[in-house]
Amino acid sequence: MNFEAVKSIYLFEMARMRRTLLQSVVSPVLTTSLYFIVFGTAIGSRIEQIEGVSYGAFITPGLIMLSLLTQCIANGSIGIYFPKFTGTIYEILSAPIAMSEILLGYVGAAASKGLIIGLIILATATFFVDISVAHPFMMLVFLVLTAITFSLAGFIIGIWAKNFEQLNIMPMLVVPPLTFLGGSFYSIDMLPPFWQTVSHFNPVLYLVSGFRWSFYEIADVNPVISLGMIGLFLLLCLTLVAWIFRTGYRLRS
Amino acid sequence: MASIVSIRNLKKTYGNGFEALKGVDLNIEEGEILALLGPNGAGKTTLISIVCGLINPSDGQVLVGGYDVVKDFRQTRAMIGLVPQELTTDQFETVWNTVTFSRGVHGKKPNPALIEQILKDLSLWEKRDNMLRELSGGMKRRVLIAKALSYEPRILFLDEPTAGVDVNLRREMWQVVERLRENGVTIILTTHYIEEAEEIADRVGVINGGELLLVEAKTALMQKLGRKELRLELIEPMETLPEALGSYSVSIAENGSALIYEFQGETEQGRIATLLGTLAAHDIEYRDLSTRQSSLEDIFVELVGQRA
Numbered sequence: 001m002n003f004e005a006v007k008s009i010y011l012f013e014m015a016r017m018r019r020t021l022l023q024s025v026v027s028p029v030l031t032t033s034l035y036f037i038v039f040g041t042a043i044g045s046r047i048e049q050i051e052g053v054s055y056g057a058f059i060t061p062g063l064i065m066l067s068l069l070t071q072c073i074a075n076g077s078i079g080i081y082f083p084k085f086t087g088t089i090y091e092i093l094s095a096p097i098a099m100s101e102i103l104l105g106y107v108g109a110a111a112s113k114g115l116i117i118g119l120i121i122l123a124t125a126t127f128f129v130d131i132s133v134a135h136p137f138m139m140l141v142f143l144v145l146t147a148i149t150f151s152l153a154g155f156i157i158g159i160w161a162k163n164f165e166q167l168n169i170m171p172m173l174v175v176p177p178l179t180f181l182g183g184s185f186y187s188i189d190m191l192p193p194f195w196q197t198v199s200h201f202n203p204v205l206y207l208v209s210g211f212r213w214s215f216y217e218i219a220d221v222n223p224v225i226s227l228g229m230i231g232l233f234l235l236l237c238l239t240l241v242a243w244i245f246r247t248g249y250r251l252r253s
Numbered sequence: 254m255a256s257i258v259s260i261r262n263l264k265k266t267y268g269n270g271f272e273a274l275k276g277v278d279l280n281i282e283e284g285e286i287l288a289l290l291g292p293n294g295a296g297k298t299t300l301i302s303i304v305c306g307l308i309n310p311s312d313g314q315v316l317v318g319g320y321d322v323v324k325d326f327r328q329t330r331a332m333i334g335l336v337p338q339e340l341t342t343d344q345f346e347t348v349w350n351t352v353t354f355s356r357g358v359h360g361k362k363p364n365p366a367l368i369e370q371i372l373k374d375l376s377l378w379e380k381r382d383n384m385l386r387e388l389s390g391g392m393k394r395r396v397l398i399a400k401a402l403s404y405e406p407r408i409l410f411l412d413e414p415t416a417g418v419d420v421n422l423r424r425e426m427w428q429v430v431e432r433l434r435e436n437g438v439t440i441i442l443t444t445h446y447i448e449e450a451e452e453i454a455d456r457v458g459v460i461n462g463g464e465l466l467l468v469e470a471k472t473a474l475m476q477k478l479g480r481k482e483l484r485l486e487l488i489e490p491m492e493t494l495p496e497a498l499g500s501y502s503v504s505i506a507e508n509g510s511a512l513i514y515e516f517q518g519e520t521e522q523g524r525i526a527t528l529l530g531t532l533a534a535h536d537i538e539y540r541d542l543s544t545r546q547s548s549l550e551d552i553f554v555e556l557v558g559q560r561a
Contacts, residue, residue, distance in 0.1 A: 002327070008357030012350075019345065087341030091400065094305040095358045096330035248309055 009105025056129035062184025076110035076154020110151035139214035263313035288454035334406030359404035
């Protein structure tokens, strides 16, 4: 294990976050605050409680997940895409490090950034709504696993993307529909039966549901199933990454 | 000297079917400076990229210090420094950070004193806190060299180090290369400037169309280089060579209107004067005379031309 190398990549990536503080941290926090004002306070005050939880509090886990997914995919993909785009990747590829260590550096940094932003948003939420966390440890487990999984997904997108359009298309076109239709703002019990079935094919449903359970012990699906599904996505991403590394796909072709 | 890099039957075919390397064999000796000459698209960069681990070979083997570049990449890549052809830099990083990053990513413990020395040697110390996008092309080229030196490689690959670089910087780089060689670093540089190869290389390899056409010590090539030609434009055309010129390697050219005298620049000094004396004694008059040297460039063009 080339510890120095992993540390260097990790710190290099984290330094970029500091440099672009406005874009990396302030922007997602501001966006989420607006959600709280509009949905939590303004509209939420006219919505009855969902399973004993105020609407503002109910949507908090979903909002955190929404930011976490978007940030992890964005950071994970740009981290590896940018050196590919500028050509500086030559240095990483010619360094005495294994692909798994490159992955650890980039995905570790992307997941860390996502986690930091997720926790900041959680802290922000306490200014708007009353939050209680029933299972803090499980909350962290859901948060960390999701961050790693989607940073990995971002990494894969970053390697696959040949231009900035391809790089942006996944976060822009795929993540919002999945999160909005994944029960971030409602319990899927509120949907007609057909759409409830459709929702069960949405991976984000399991993330939001499990995460929300760790707060309020209310869930659309059994938290164990949620955890299992996150594990499955993680495994799927790892398999894909392993294939990329074995074949040198778009890196060492 | 032992071979520090040993390349055996190296082949590379790209996904689009292009055969960039068609079985290259090459030994690079420890401590030497080897110049790889070749036109664009000859396979120079592909060769370097495989040795450095940027691309996978299709066939063949490369050993660096006895280790396989694919299997034992940790050992081989730790020994190799690479200065790429393109000016690829993280535009928003500072000089100091990017050079420090290079050392770290090669698994070396931080050593600010060394980085400081490298930056000073390359006249970059004043610019250490500047962002890379603020630097000129020549400065960026120095940064790339500083990055490669930051992890103290035993072998340094310079891919077209002086392409688009002004004369001063080129001289400075040659000095850097000389200093590195004094410290025992093996240097492989690709170039299409033949003077550059002549100036600093111990050996010269010529590569074209994915094949290594020759690898020879520069001194051996310089002997070929040393061949000179004196050309005399005659006033009166001649059909046969006068006997008096028999001891010189003189031949008649262009239907008798010119004489060509071939000689070794260094070993046959003074012979021109006696030849001209002989001509005068036999009333052979000429209206003009010129000399020319067959250069490495001629050899190069000839070699490359034969295979084309």
